[in-house]
Structures are given as structure tokens and as C-alpha cells.
Amino acid sequence: MSDRSSSTSTSQTEGELDEEMESEEGKNENERAGSPVPSLSSFSTSLRAVVRIKQKYQAMKKRRQEMALEPGVLGAFAGAAPRSSPKIFTFDGLTPSAFSSISSITKKKRRRRRRVLFPNRGSCRTVPKQERSRAMYCLYLLLAIVFVQVYNAIENLDDHVLRYDLEGLDKTLRREVLGQQGAVDGLLSHLKEYLSTYVHNKPLVVSLHGPSGVGKSHLGRLLAGHFRSVVGETLVLQYYVLHHCPQEADAQQCARNLSAIISEMVERAEEEEKIPLFIFDEVEHMHDEILDALWQLVASKQSNEYLNAIYLFLSNLGHAQITKHVLHNSSSSSMAMTASIHHSNLVKELTPILRNTLEKLHPLWSDADILPLGLLEKGHVMECFLDEITREGFYPDRANIERLAGEIEYYPVVGGREYSQTGCKQVVAKVNLL
Known part of the structure; x- marks a missing residue:
């Protein structure tokens, strides 16, 4: 308003x-109309009127x-x-600080305009539903397939181990092999790990070493008999060097014959999907030509059938180091220590010593798992007499067994233990004399 x-x-x-x-202009016009010829006085009068009007207007x-x-x-x-009255805007009275304030105001306005406004919580009462990708179903299916495959693989591994009846072999070795608990545990561990699958990248090579009469040949016979019952007679080889190749002059021909036999057996085992067993006894008498042939078979990777095989070497190489180590450490070992722990420690301590000695003889032992067998105590010798007397049908008289065990030569008593110098080597001969 x-x-x-x-x-x-x-x-x-x-x-x-x-x-x-x-009105002023009308008067002037009337005066000009009344006087047809304007004079100087009338012109000055009109000029004064205009000046007066202008002054009045101002x-x-x-x-x-x-x-x-x-x-x-x-x-x-x-x-x-x-x-x-309207104001005219100019930049005359502005200072640099004013320009900075104006620029800051414009920047703030721009920042405010960039803000994203979200709807109020009251307006969004329902949570938006996330659509599930169809690729998730494919992922679930893939996981199920992988689980089934892994489960079947585990079942197949168990079936493969059950085929060789390692539990029965464990019971047999623990019952028949006396005083070698650590070596038996190590051997069974290698067999279980190797026989758990059929595909391998190298053959299993185990070398058992120990003094005479500690049960090396007996252990080899037990393994040969067990594998003959599970894989067949044709897939087990027992090779005695003094029997199969007694002459050194025939070493080259023996090496060729042995390579041919092993090749034939591994090919047959590949067809039957089984793992053969090769046992070599008295390796300390084996010629270099035969050792070279075996090393080529063990270290070669010609085909898969040569990789699926078990080689067992039995010898008394390194028996001096084993005897010295056992006699020297028996005094420091505790009597309360169980037999299994004692023999396990013996295996751990003797393995690197034997490996250094054997690798100097032939490179074959560089690829082998070495297991030492310790000395037998007098109690083990008495158990050997008891088993042999029972097997021969004699009455197991305790006094007679102690008398026969006393005829065996022993090392001096060390740490409360009395070790036999010949082990159970003379047990069979003495029982035959009864």
C-alpha cells in the first residue's frame, strides 16, 4: 500500500x-499569435519564462x-x-577483503548445493529387497561337487590302504620282531604314507642297517610273506646276493638279469594297479654293477610304473657305528625310559651318522630312507629261545632257557643293560642241539 x-x-x-x-506555453503561443511579428522584447520575455520554468522544475x-x-x-x-530513489551499483567502494568474502560466500553456496539430501526415516518404512544373483546357485553347485570329489578321494585312499592290510602287518611285526620297536615304527610309517595313494613321484626306498643277529633277515621274511598274501606271489622279489650272484665275474650279467626281472614285475603291477615289493638281503656283499643298475632304476623317471614300487635293502653296513653309539649312550639313558622311546631316540640320533657313511660307499643311499636296528639285550635273547623252543615242540623250561641264554657272548654291562654280541644268531643252532 x-x-x-x-x-x-x-x-x-x-x-x-x-x-x-x-499553461505557460499556451500563454506564449497566444502572445505570439496576437503579435504577428515577434520583437526582441517578446523573445527576451519568453527566454526568461523558460529559465524560470526550469528553475521552478529544479x-x-x-x-x-x-x-x-x-x-x-x-x-x-x-x-x-x-x-x-533507485541505487546504482558500482565497484568503486569494494576492497580485496570484500572480494574474498564474496568469493567465500559463493563457494559456500556451491558447497551447499552439492549436498545430497536423503529421505526421512519415516518415509522409508520398508527395507529394499536385494536381488540374489543366479551365479550363487552355480557356486553352491560347484562347492557340492568339490566336496563329493574330496570325500570320494578320501574313501579311495582308505580302500587302497586297506588292500595291503597294514594293521595286520603292524601286529605281526610287533609280535615277531624283538627289541626293534623304533625301526618297526619308522618302517610302518613309511609304508602307510606311501601306500595311501597309487600315484607317486618316486619309488619308496628303505634301507635297514644293524649288526649281525638283530633281526634284519627275519624282518625281510615277514614283509615278503605279508605282501605275497595281499598282492600275489609274482609281485614280490627276495634277492639274496650270495645265492643269486655269488661270483663277482658274473656281476654284469646278474645286473642285466635283475633289471629285466624288475621291469617285468613293474609292468605286471601297473596292469593290476598294485605296488610290487623288492627285498635285497646281504647288500654288503652286493657288487658295484648291481648297485649301479638298482640306482638307475630307483633314480630314473622313465615311466610311471617304475615310480610305483617299494625297495627294501637289508645289510650290516655301519654296524660299527651302531654298536659304538648304543654302548656309549646306554649309560646316559634312564632306566625308566620305555623301550619305544629309547629306540625312537636311537633312530633319530643314528640316521644322520649312517647316511654320511653310506653315501660315501655308493650314491644309491642318497635317495634311501635309512633305519638303524640296535643291539639286542639278554631279555630279547631269552624271548628268541622261548619262541624257537616252542616252535620245535620242546617244553619251555625257564631254567633251560636261562642256561641256553647264558651261553651267548655279551658286551660288558652298560647302564644296567647287557647286550648280546651276536644277537639271536646262535639261537637256532643251540636249540637244534637239544
């Missing part, structure tokens, strides 16, 4: 000014500006708010 009143008052003043100017304009500066006076006059 104030703007309308101010605009009406301003228009009224301008209208009055125009009417006065028109005075009214000045008065109107003053009234605009005084809102009380203009409000009283015409009953409306004063009209403010």
Missing part, C-alpha cells in the same frame, strides 16, 4: 508541473528529493510511505 501511495503522489506532482508548463525536484529523505514529512503528506 505504501508503494502505491508514493507512486500516486509522485504522479500528481509531475501532473501539476506539466499543467503549469502547458526547485520542485530538489524539494521532492528532500521529502524522500524525510519519511515523516512524506508520510504526513499524501498519507503514504516515501518513495526511495
Whole structure:
């Protein structure tokens, strides 16, 4: 309303000014019409009238500006708010600080405009559903297939181990082999690990070493009999060097014959999907030509059938180191130590010593797992007499067994233990004399 009143008052003043100017101009025209020939005095009169009108107009304009500066006076006059004259914007009064403030204000406005506004919680009452990808079903199917394959592989491994009846072999060796618990445990561990699968990257080579009469040949016979019952007679070879190749002159021919026999057996075992067993006794008498042929078969990777085989070497090589180590460490070992722990420690301590000695003789033992057999105590010798007497059908008299065991030669007592110099080597001969 104030703007309308101010605009009406301003228009009224301008209208009055125009009417006065028109009246003055009308008078001048009348005077010019009354006098057909204007004179110098009339021209000066009209000039003074124009100057006077201009001065009056400037005075009214000045008065109107003053009234605009005084809102009380203009409000009283015409009953409306004063009209403010338009302001012209220039950059004359601005300073660098003002420019920085203006730029900061514009930047803030831009930042505010970039903000993302989220809807209120009240508007989104339901959680949006996430669509499940169809690829997840394929992933579940793949995991199920892998699980079934792994389960079948484990079942096949168990079936493969059960085929060789290693539990029965374990019971037989623990019952028949006396005083060699550590070597038996190590041998069974190698067999279980190797026979758990049919595909291998190298054959299993185990070398048993020990003094005379500690049960090496007996252990080989037990293994041969067990494997003949599970894989067949044709897949087990017992090779006695003094029997199959006694003459050194025939060593080259013996090596060729042995290579041909092994090749034929591994091919047959590959067809039947079985693992053959090769037992070589009295290896200390084996000629270098035969050792070289065996090393080529063990270390070669011609085909898969040569990798699926078990080689067992029995010898008394390194018996001096074994005897010295057992007699020297028996005094430091505790009597309360069980037999299994004692023999396990013996295997761990003697294995690196024997390996250094055997690798100097032939590189065949660099690829072999070495298991030492310790000396037999007097109690083990008495058990050997008991088994042999029972097998021959004699009455197992305790006094007779102690008498026969006393005829065996022993090392001096060390650490409360009495070790036999010949083991159970003379047991069969003495029982035959009864």
C-alpha cells in the first residue's frame, strides 16, 4: 500500500508541473499569435519564462528529493510511505577483503548445493529387497561337487590302504620282531604314507642297517610273506646276493638279469594297479654293477610304473657305528625310559651318522630312507629261545632257557643293560642241539 501511495503522489506532482508548463506555453503561443511579428522584447520575455520554468522544475525536484529523505514529512503528506530513489551499483567502494568474502560466500553456496539430501526415516518404512544373483546357485553347485570329489578321494585312499592290510602287518611285526620297536615304527610309517595313494613321484626306498643277529633277515621274511598274501606271489622279489650272484665275474650279467626281472614285475603291477615289493638281503656283499643298475632304476623317471614300487635293502653296513653309539649312550639313558622311546631316540640320533657313511660307499643311499636296528639285550635273547623252543615242540623250561641264554657272548654291562654280541644268531643252532 505504501508503494502505491508514493507512486500516486509522485504522479500528481509531475501532473501539476506539466499543467503549469502547458499553461505557460499556451500563454506564449497566444502572445505570439496576437503579435504577428515577434520583437526582441517578446523573445527576451519568453527566454526568461523558460529559465524560470526550469528553475521552478529544479526547485520542485530538489524539494521532492528532500521529502524522500524525510519519511515523516512524506508520510504526513499524501498519507503514504516515501518513495526511495533507485541505487546504482558500482565497484568503486569494494576492497580485496570484500572480494574474498564474496568469493567465500559463493563457494559456500556451491558447497551447499552439492549436498545430497536423503529421505526421512519415516518415509522409508520398508527395507529394499536385494536381488540374489543366479551365479550363487552355480557356486553352491560347484562347492557340492568339490566336496563329493574330496570325500570320494578320501574313501579311495582308505580302500587302497586297506588292500595291503597294514594293521595286520603292524601286529605281526610287533609280535615277531624283538627289541626293534623304533625301526618297526619308522618302517610302518613309511609304508602307510606311501601306500595311501597309487600315484607317486618316486619309488619308496628303505634301507635297514644293524649288526649281525638283530633281526634284519627275519624282518625281510615277514614283509615278503605279508605282501605275497595281499598282492600275489609274482609281485614280490627276495634277492639274496650270495645265492643269486655269488661270483663277482658274473656281476654284469646278474645286473642285466635283475633289471629285466624288475621291469617285468613293474609292468605286471601297473596292469593290476598294485605296488610290487623288492627285498635285497646281504647288500654288503652286493657288487658295484648291481648297485649301479638298482640306482638307475630307483633314480630314473622313465615311466610311471617304475615310480610305483617299494625297495627294501637289508645289510650290516655301519654296524660299527651302531654298536659304538648304543654302548656309549646306554649309560646316559634312564632306566625308566620305555623301550619305544629309547629306540625312537636311537633312530633319530643314528640316521644322520649312517647316511654320511653310506653315501660315501655308493650314491644309491642318497635317495634311501635309512633305519638303524640296535643291539639286542639278554631279555630279547631269552624271548628268541622261548619262541624257537616252542616252535620245535620242546617244553619251555625257564631254567633251560636261562642256561641256553647264558651261553651267548655279551658286551660288558652298560647302564644296567647287557647286550648280546651276536644277537639271536646262535639261537637256532643251540636249540637244534637239544
